[in-house]
Amino acid sequence: MKISLWNSRTGRKETFTPLQPERVRMYVCGPTVYDRAHIGNARPVVVFDLLFSLLRHQYGQQQVVYVRNITDIDDKINARALELNNSLGASLLDTIRSITDETIDWFHEDMAALGVLPPTHEPRATDYVREMVDMIGELLARRHAYVREGHVLFDTRSYPEYGSLARRSPRDMRAGARVEVAPYKTSELDFVLWKPSDDTLPGWESPWGRGRPGWHIECSAMSSRLLGTSFDIHGGGSDLLFPHHENEAAQSACAHPEAEFARLWMHNGMIRVNGQKMSKSLENFLTVRQLLEQGIAGETIRLVLLGTHYRQQLDWTDRRVEEARSILGEWRHITAGIDESDRNCHREVLEQLADDLNTPGAISVLHRLAADGSAAELKASAVFMGLLGDDLSDQLRKSVMEVMRLRDQARNQRNFDLSDRIRNQLGDVGIIVRDSKAGSRYHFQPVGARDAQMIAIDTTLGELTRMAKVGMQH
Numbered sequence: 001m002k003i004s005l006w007n008s009r010t011g012r013k014e015t016f017t018p019l020q021p022e023r024v025r026m027y028v029c030g031p032t033v034y035d036r037a038h039i040g041n042a043r044p045v046v047v048f049d050l051l052f053s054l055l056r057h058q059y060g061q062q063q064v065v066y067v068r069n070i071t072d073i074d075d076k077i078n079a080r081a082l083e084l085n086n087s088l089g090a091s092l093l094d095t096i097r098s099i100t101d102e103t104i105d106w107f108h109e110d111m112a113a114l115g116v117l118p119p120t121h122e123p124r125a126t127d128y129v130r131e132m133v134d135m136i137g138e139l140l141a142r143r144h145a146y147v148r149e150g151h152v153l154f155d156t157r158s159y160p161e162y163g164s165l166a167r168r169s170p171r172d173m174r175a176g177a178r179v180e181v182a183p184y185k186t187s188e189l190d191f192v193l194w195k196p197s198d199d200t201l202p203g204w205e206s207p208w209g210r211g212r213p214g215w216h217i218e219c220s221a222m223s224s225r226l227l228g229t230s231f232d233i234h235g236g237g238s239d240l241l242f243p244h245h246e247n248e249a250a251q252s253a254c255a256h257p258e259a260e261f262a263r264l265w266m267h268n269g270m271i272r273v274n275g276q277k278m279s280k281s282l283e284n285f286l287t288v289r290q291l292l293e294q295g296i297a298g299e300t301i302r303l304v305l306l307g308t309h310y311r312q313q314l315d316w317t318d319r320r321v322e323e324a325r326s327i328l329g330e331w332r333h334i335t336a337g338i339d340e341s342d343r344n345c346h347r348e349v350l351e352q353l354a355d356d357l358n359t360p361g362a363i364s365v366l367h368r369l370a371a372d373g374s375a376a377e378l379k380a381s382a383v384f385m386g387l388l389g390d391d392l393s394d395q396l397r398k399s400v401m402e403v404m405r406l407r408d409q410a411r412n413q414r415n416f417d418l419s420d421r422i423r424n425q426l427g428d429v430g431i432i433v434r435d436s437k438a439g440s441r442y443h444f445q446p447v448g449a450r451d452a453q454m455i456a457i458d459t460t461l462g463e464l465t466r467m468a469k470v471g472m473q474h
């Protein structure tokens, strides 16, 4: 099957050909962790989760490496910690750690509720500061950066292609960037690679004094460390195209001139709520948690997010939520008692997805399968798209996803004893794991009294997590 994807860099739909078919590599910018994820944060996570499934189906489960980072060092996090500290009196660094840890936990729980699979790697920026410092050193050595007043800045004038990814002229960039005016910048488009930290702020030793990295360098350093200096797909929201992705591309090209960095750039459109931009002042910021607490199921949110093509702007309305809810109710009714495990996703659904992730097209095929009464195919195809999954609690689902991720790792390390034991023990409590070319999926099978089964699942997951972590060290 041919996969075509729209490349923002060229402004064309292109046939996707991985640099190495046995190792397809994708990087997507992840959350900055200081607050609950809103639906605008959830959209790229869901979109690229579906692309991850499609790529795994096409190239094989072990062959796709998906990195989605966590930005856990950022001035917004520091500001939030300062706000909290005024009332708590704890050390700022401790508060930052507890904010980021808690927010990462929330993020995992909320995304699991939306049926999102964990990525292959989820690096935290603070674990890669060494790589960032090295890369900044490389940029200085190659004269693409300069040091001024304790800051290291990228010299945009040293790179004539600056602006080519976003396809903007220097004038457009100045108008669009809302560039902060700082006396230490040679050009107003130059951006910070490293900035000084005083003793109260998180900081690392560097050749330029104690400080912390700028945001853009994080993604360049983590992607090159985990995926190499050339990889296949770089994704994120269209709001990141400029300046974030432009800056990532510029830094990476200048630090590794022999490499291509990302070959294909994908950007999802923004979300509006009832026709309006989401904003704090309009009080229309919808977090995933709020929606779940209003009783809107995770899969309903997912279906609304997939109901509009990813490149289009999506308008979130109550009517769309109601529609999605009733569609899923109908599909659940049709597929009740159906075991999809011997079926694969319907060919036409895959073809729609392979056409630049045409999710509205794929959903119309699901409607047709429903109308034709093809229950097993409907179920298998919906499950492929992350719909009609289990009805576990968000907490339990998150733990199941984590155990599934550990099992994937065990399989990657060819530790089949461990992966089989995990599969068997999950099966004993009604979590049926099935491995296929598209990856491992599970489905939930009710066994006996629900409460007793939930307790058994919870206990088993705890044991398996411990067992897997120990088993993997050997």
Ligand SMILES: [Zn+2]
Binding pocket: 028, 029, 030, 219, 244, 248
């Ligand atoms: Zn990024």
